[in-house]
Amino acid sequence: MTEAGASDSGQLTLRRLTARSVVLSVLLSLHPPALAVRDLVRAVEMFDISESALRVALTRMVAAGDLERADHTYRLSRRLLDRQRRQDEAIAPKLLPWQGDWDIAVITTTGRSAADRAALRADLDLQRLGEVREGVWMRPANLSQEWPPHLDSQIRRFTGRPNEDPQGLARDLWDLDGWARAAEELLALFGEASRRVDRFTVTAASIRHLLRDPALPPELLPSTWSGPALRSACAAYEAEFLALRATAVHPGATASTPRASTAAE
Numbered sequence: 001m002t003e004a005g006a007s008d009s010g011q012l013t014l015r016r017l018t019a020r021s022v023v024l025s026v027l028l029s030l031h032p033p034a035l036a037v038r039d040l041v042r043a044v045e046m047f048d049i050s051e052s053a054l055r056v057a058l059t060r061m062v063a064a065g066d067l068e069r070a071d072h073t074y075r076l077s078r079r080l081l082d083r084q085r086r087q088d089e090a091i092a093p094k095l096l097p098w099q100g101d102w103d104i105a106v107i108t109t110t111g112r113s114a115a116d117r118a119a120l121r122a123d124l125d126l127q128r129l130g131e132v133r134e135g136v137w138m139r140p141a142n143l144s145q146e147w148p149p150h151l152d153s154q155i156r157r158f159t160g161r162p163n164e165d166p167q168g169l170a171r172d173l174w175d176l177d178g179w180a181r182a183a184e185e186l187l188a189l190f191g192e193a194s195r196r197v198d199r200f201t202v203t204a205a206s207i208r209h210l211l212r213d214p215a216l217p218p219e220l221l222p223s224t225w226s227g228p229a230l231r232s233a234c235a236a237y238e239a240e241f242l243a244l245r246a247t248a249v250h251p252g253a254t255a256s257t258p259r260a261s262t263a264a265e
Helices: 019-028 037-045 051-064 078-091 114-126 149-153 166-173 176-192 196-210 227-249
Strands: 034-036 067-070 073-076 102-107 130-133 136-140 155-160
Touching: 019 034, 019 037, 019 051, 019 073, 019 078, 019 196, 034 037, 037 051, 037 073, 051 067, 051 073, 073 078, 078 196, 078 227, 114 149, 130 166, 136 166, 176 196, 176 227, 196 227
Parallel strands: none
Antiparallel strands: 034 073, 067 073, 102 136, 102 155, 130 136
16 A cells, blocks of 8 residues: 655655555454455445445455455455564564574575575565675564574574674664654654545555564664654554444444554555
8 A cells, every 4th residue: 555665855755545455454454354345345435445446456456366255255365464464563573671692594595596585585684684794684682573484494593692882783784763764754744644544544654664673672772763653653543443444344333452454565
């Protein structure tokens, strides 16, 4: 749906709302992520998206492998279940007390194609590791997360303590100042967004941005870090969005507020 990005002027830009993005947002907010088509129709109507546009989007999403259909119910595909998990973790990362150790991943496979190298880099980036040099990735050992099994045959993992200043190392691995500036812009957009569609798109862009948060220990972050505030803003909107969806799908019902995520294409 929406995505944070830099325009030519350097300002944060948001992409337009689509039927596909609203469908993903609704399903990503559900555990399990499945909903009848009649309920999806009511949900997208909140954002002035027609039933015909929805049905075209559903057909294309099934063909693309984004959704699976059973009778009149649509659910996220297995591939997007992993995306749901990552987005849940982006808003509420499982942090551990940091004792000063770093997780280190060394790529051991050779002779890989360019596509395979790019896929492995993307996987390590999703694990919130930073690249020290080609083939060597690391991050502070403060994050509890599952490692995809397919990585075990391509890397070796170690734990160690670098000799250099950990704050300086963190700044070398991640553009913390740039991330913080974008987060501040998103928080400002939250404050300016009064229309339902605007709040929806800002939240989606914020979740995309939170996926890029390295989730570092407080000791390694700049003194003014907007990560917690951005997560709180997203969580507040999620409760609002779930209430709106529940009202649209079941008029008169009171919505609960389970763990939710909003889609960002």
